[in-house]
Amino acid sequence: MVVLSPLAALVAGLLLYGRMPGFFVAAIACAAGALFWLAGHGHTHGEDAMTRIDRCAQMSGLNGVHTGLKMLCFGGALCAAVAARHVWLAVLVGMTMCAAILLFGKTPVHIFVSLMAAPAAFVLTGALALLLDVSAVPAGILSTPFLGRFLVLTAENQSAALFVTVKALAAVSCLYGLSLSTPLYEMLAVWRTMKVPELAIELMFLIYRYVFVLLQTLTALQTAAAARLGFDGAKATFRTAGGIMTGLLTLSLGRASTAFDAMEVRGYDGTLRFAGTAKPLTLRHGALAALFGCALAAALVAERVW
Numbered sequence: 687m688v689v690l691s692p693l694a695a696l697v698a699g700l701l702l703y704g705r706m707p708g709f710f711v712a713a714i715a716c717a718a719g720a721l722f723w724l725a726g727h728g729h730t731h732g733e734d735a736m737t738r739i740d741r742c743a744q745m746s747g748l749n750g751v752h753t754g755l756k757m758l759c760f761g762g763a764l765c766a767a768v769a770a771r772h773v774w775l776a777v778l779v780g781m782t783m784c785a786a787i788l789l790f791g792k793t794p795v796h797i798f799v800s801l802m803a804a805p806a807a808f809v810l811t812g813a814l815a816l817l818l819d820v821s822a823v824p825a826g827i828l829s830t831p832f833l834g835r836f837l838v839l840t841a842e843n844q845s846a847a848l849f850v851t852v853k854a855l856a857a858v859s860c861l862y863g864l865s866l867s868t869p870l871y872e873m874l875a876v877w878r879t880m881k882v883p884e885l886a887i888e889l890m891f892l893i894y895r896y897v898f899v900l901l902q903t904l905t906a907l908q909t910a911a912a913a914r915l916g917f918d919g920a921k922a923t924f925r926t927a928g929g930i931m932t933g934l935l936t937l938s939l940g941r942a943s944t945a946f947d948a949m950e951v952r953g954y955d956g957t958l959r960f961a962g963t964a965k966p967l968t969l970r971h972g973a974l975a976a977l978f979g980c981a982l983a984a985a986l987v988a989e990r991v992w
Contacts, residue, residue: 691720691723692719693810693814695718696715697814698715698719700844700847701847702714703828704828704841722806724796738797738800739801739865739866740869743865743867743868743869744869745792746792746866746867747791748786749869751867751965751971752965752966752968753873753875753965755967755971755975756864756867757864758979759978760861760864761860761864763863766779766982766985767853768853770856770986771989771990772989773849775985775989776852776853776856777852779856780852780855780856783856783860783862783863784798791866791867798862798866802858802859805854805858806855812851813848816846816847817839817843817847818839819839819840819843820835820836821835821837822835823836824838826838826841826843827840870890870891870894874958877890887958888957899941903934903938903941907930907934907937911926916929
């Protein structure tokens, strides 16, 4: 977060430069940097992002809603965010998803903010590339000398970067809305009902499961290396990083082989089966989902008409 905080402040300032008084631009830029700094210090000690997502999905206030209905709603919101032609619709979708995650799903705010930090970092890096152009002469609303040329900021670049940034963050919030409210095995059951090939379902689950294996192995190796002062200095850090990558590959393959042997002992025949309780599809949930779908459709029509 040492790098992301000033990056967020810089991008926020460039996005709003010339669109409002300088005091407000500086205040919003500082707030964006502070938010990223807090995101880096707001996670639960010793708990990785994947574990937090899985735990939040199990404890979500939306966990009792029919899985297929949730997938339909969040998938529809994702399509609306991607199809949006104006910033206001993407903002509306993003705010709706955040409300669903925080108010209805009851996901803690600090966990949601810390989870959004990683994808937001990629989005901000892309926004910075969209905002700035290199020109032989000063141009646009802001320009600064750079290696014999000028870095320039134009109103057109601001609009394009703002649109892409908002759409991307809205789409990410839709994906988090589903993953923070629905355990993976429930989604797999829906995909099986939809006749998705069994091989694809098995690969999705195993890839997801072994992300946890990789993270746990990596954490153990990093802890052991730090206890031996393996990160004391740049030279030692590079050497330790190489050893960790080698150890991660070896240990992960060994744990994967052990897990597969355990699956065969328990009667694995090529089909993954999960114990779970089917979530009821109630009239109230169905009506709310239909209302939400109609609202999304109306918003898409409205932005194209107006």
